Amino acid sequence: MMRKTNEGCRKLTLGQTARFLKNHNNYVILTHASPDGDTLGSAYALYYALNEIGKVAEVICPDVIPKKYDYFARKTDHIENENPTIIAVDVADSRLLGALEEEFGGKVDLCIDHHISNTKYAKNLYLDDDAAACAECIFELIGKMRVNLNDITAKAIYTGLATDTGCFKYSTVTKKTLLICAALYDYNINAAEINRLMFDTKSKKLIELESMVLNSAEFHFDDRCMVLTVTDEMQYKTGCSGTDLEGIAVISRSVEGVIAGVTLKQTGDDEFKVSLRTYSPLDASEICKTLGGGGHKGAAGASVKGDLATVKAKVLDAVKRNLDAI
Amino acid sequence: MMRKTNEGCRKLTLGQTARFLKNHNNYVILTHASPDGDTLGSAYALYYALNEIGKVAEVICPDVIPKKYDYFARKTDHIENENPTIIAVDVADSRLLGALEEEFGGKVDLCIDHHISNTKYAKNLYLDDDAAACAECIFELIGKMRVNLNDITAKAIYTGLATDTGCFKYSTVTKKTLLICAALYDYNINAAEINRLMFDTKSKKLIELESMVLNSAEFHFDDRCMVLTVTDEMQYKTGCSGTDLEGIAVISRSVEGVIAGVTLKQTGDDEFKVSLRTYSPLDASEICKTLGGGGHKGAAGASVKGDLATVKAKVLDAVKRNLDAI
Numbered sequence: 300m301m302r303k304t305n306e307g308c309r310k311l312t313l314g315q316t317a318r319f320l321k322n323h324n325n326y327v328i329l330t331h332a333s334p335d336g337d338t339l340g341s342a343y344a345l346y347y348a349l350n351e352i353g354k355v356a357e358v359i360c361p362d363v364i365p366k367k368y369d370y371f372a373r374k375t376d377h378i379e380n381e382n383p384t385i386i387a388v389d390v391a392d393s394r395l396l397g398a399l400e401e402e403f404g405g406k407v408d409l410c411i412d413h414h415i416s417n418t419k420y421a422k423n424l425y426l427d428d429d430a431a432a433c434a435e436c437i438f439e440l441i442g443k444m445r446v447n448l449n450d451i452t453a454k455a456i457y458t459g460l461a462t463d464t465g466c467f468k469y470s471t472v473t474k475k476t477l478l479i480c481a482a483l484y485d486y487n488i489n490a491a492e493i494n495r496l497m498f499d500t501k502s503k504k505l506i507e508l509e510s511m512v513l514n515s516a517e518f519h520f521d522d523r524c525m526v527l528t529v530t531d532e533m534q535y536k537t538g539c540s541g542t543d544l545e546g547i548a549v550i551s552r553s554v555e556g557v558i559a560g561v562t563l564k565q566t567g568d569d570e571f572k573v574s575l576r577t578y579s580p581l582d583a584s585e586i587c588k589t590l591g592g593g594g595h596k597g598a599a600g601a602s603v604k605g606d607l608a609t610v611k612a613k614v615l616d617a618v619k620r621n622l623d624a625i
Numbered sequence: 626m627m628r629k630t631n632e633g634c635r636k637l638t639l640g641q642t643a644r645f646l647k648n649h650n651n652y653v654i655l656t657h658a659s660p661d662g663d664t665l666g667s668a669y670a671l672y673y674a675l676n677e678i679g680k681v682a683e684v685i686c687p688d689v690i691p692k693k694y695d696y697f698a699r700k701t702d703h704i705e706n707e708n709p710t711i712i713a714v715d716v717a718d719s720r721l722l723g724a725l726e727e728e729f730g731g732k733v734d735l736c737i738d739h740h741i742s743n744t745k746y747a748k749n750l751y752l753d754d755d756a757a758a759c760a761e762c763i764f765e766l767i768g769k770m771r772v773n774l775n776d777i778t779a780k781a782i783y784t785g786l787a788t789d790t791g792c793f794k795y796s797t798v799t800k801k802t803l804l805i806c807a808a809l810y811d812y813n814i815n816a817a818e819i820n821r822l823m824f825d826t827k828s829k830k831l832i833e834l835e836s837m838v839l840n841s842a843e844f845h846f847d848d849r850c851m852v853l854t855v856t857d858e859m860q861y862k863t864g865c866s867g868t869d870l871e872g873i874a875v876i877s878r879s880v881e882g883v884i885a886g887v888t889l890k891q892t893g894d895d896e897f898k899v900s901l902r903t904y905s906p907l908d909a910s911e912i913c914k915t916l917g918g919g920g921h922k923g924a925a926g927a928s929v930k931g932d933l934a935t936v937k938a939k940v941l942d943a944v945k946r947n948l949d950a951i
Binding site: 467474480500 | 794817832880
């Protein structure tokens with residue numbers, strides 16, 4: 300299978316995208332794999348809006364949709380049409396379609412996205428890289444199409460906005476994000492309940508894992524570096540894996556004075572995934588490059604072979620050299 | 626000293642409050658004890674606004690202002706005037722003035738507040754109990770006075786809004802809250818950095834305490850009840866006390882399926898403070914009443930004598946009786 304490259308990807312304006320959606324009739328709406336609140340909120344808000352104007356649509360997610368999204372992510376119709384129009388929302392790269400890439404990767408008619416890194420794999424692309432969430436684009440599209448919002452559509456959009464911004468905490472939030480959010484409050488969205496589900500509810504096994512991980516905490520170099528460890532044994536004992544572990548790296552950088560937060564996650568008998576979170580002037584991607592990895596200035600990673608002691612020593616050595624240089 | 630009661634407390638409209646502020650000249654602005662982002666943000670925003678129109682003002686806080694508020698809470702002038710006008714912001718009861726109650730408790734000329742429980746201790750009261758934060762009232766007052774905002778005033782107001790709403794997470798947030806927040810984005814407030822300081826920065830000792838407390842976690846009654854324990858020893862070992870412990874009770878109710886989150890905090894050799902957080906249909910105040918305490922439906926407390934095992938058994942018994950009844 301060939302991945303669609305960026306030649307021939309047509310960039311659409313908001314108005315053109317709204318017309319595109321009005322001019323077709325049968326839609327398959329795809330989310331990215333390991334779905335989050337933004338890809339799901341965007342897909343379902345678009346689904347409900349298209350329904351509202353009599354279009355037939357189906358949402359397809361490459362993975363099982365977590366139960367916590369049940370309040371808006373209902374089962375959609377199955378499209379019988381053999382040539383539906385394929386839309387991908389919040390999917391920056393066709394590879395992120397996961398299990399659906401093979402079937403749909405080269406056939407996406409319209410991608411609606413907010414990632415500056417979008418690989419232009421779709422035939423048509425509406426991209427607003429100033430949007431804090433893809434759901435912001437969907438809200439504007441629905442407005443442009445002059446389709447009315449309703450409670451469930453507003454809930455889906457709110458979920459996208461809130462989850463992609465850490466509840467309006469991050470630097471991606473703009474005045475427009477907040478004005479859209481204010482407009483959603485005209486509907487019965489019960490934002491506090493959504494936020495409780497999205498931000499303040501952990502599984503029992505995750506609490507158990509966090510307890511073990513915090514027990515493993517080590518501080519180095521005058522408490523400027525914190526190291527957390529997630530061993531195979533911890534994952535096995537608690538039953539946590541994959542997306543359960545996503546929040547751990549965030550803890551590593553949440554301590555006052557720490558500018559290098561290291562998480563060592565065992566991925567094999569003799570291998571660890573290193574996640575590094577840094578604050579200026581430390582550059583996480585520089586440090587991880589010396590470990591054979593890469594990433595961004597504030598968050599980077601690498602895969603390092605060795606037992607825990609060896610890997611930890613390697614990482615601490617790399618961090619120390621960069622700390623000494625500042 | 627007599628505490629001022631509610632007879633003779635005059636309720637002001639927004640316009641009357643704006644005129645009051647324009648008609649006086651020397652102000653002492655008081656915050657409540659154990660200051661938080663809302664009382665400080667409100668006090669300083671009002672201070673900067675009064676400065677802007679040539680008034681002399683001083684902010685006085687009953688306790689030391691935590692360093693993390695340095696970005697707006699600068700040292701203010703000392704008022705030499707012998708009869709300044711006394712304003713209290715976000716102070717629902719004169720007792721909350723703490724160390725300043727004796728000096729100022731009966732002399733507050735104007736209280737600006739958003740707590741429905743305000744005891745009307747001040748001579749004049751501007752109360753908007755629909756406001757999610759006192760800073761919301763201050764924003765509207767500044768607008769009514771036709772005083773321009775600037776970056777630091779906007780930062781102070783943003784801090785009040787964000788901290789009193791868990792970063793726009795709670796049910797107290799309204800459309801108006803979000804529109805005010807959007808207006809603040811016209812200034813250089815660097816909201817993401819404020820939020821990092823307010824929400825994502827913990828002290829090393831708190832991380833250590835949380836680790837110990839999570840280790841103590843027990844689940845009962847088909848995992849519908851979680852019990853966390855904070856012993857004297859944990860507090861002594863980590864150096865955590867008082868406000869450090871505020872976040873612990875929140876953890877007790879953050880686990881999926883838990884509808885009764887119990888925190889047992891040792892307050893003496895043979896005494897524990899019980900904090901109970903519940904979800905409907907459990908009623909925390911009902912349960913705590915049977916333990917000699919009280920509170921609200923979702924959060925209540927009691928002080929119970931006995932060693933850990935005895936107190937825990939008493940609390941679990943009370944919880945069980947209420948769980949059995951639902």
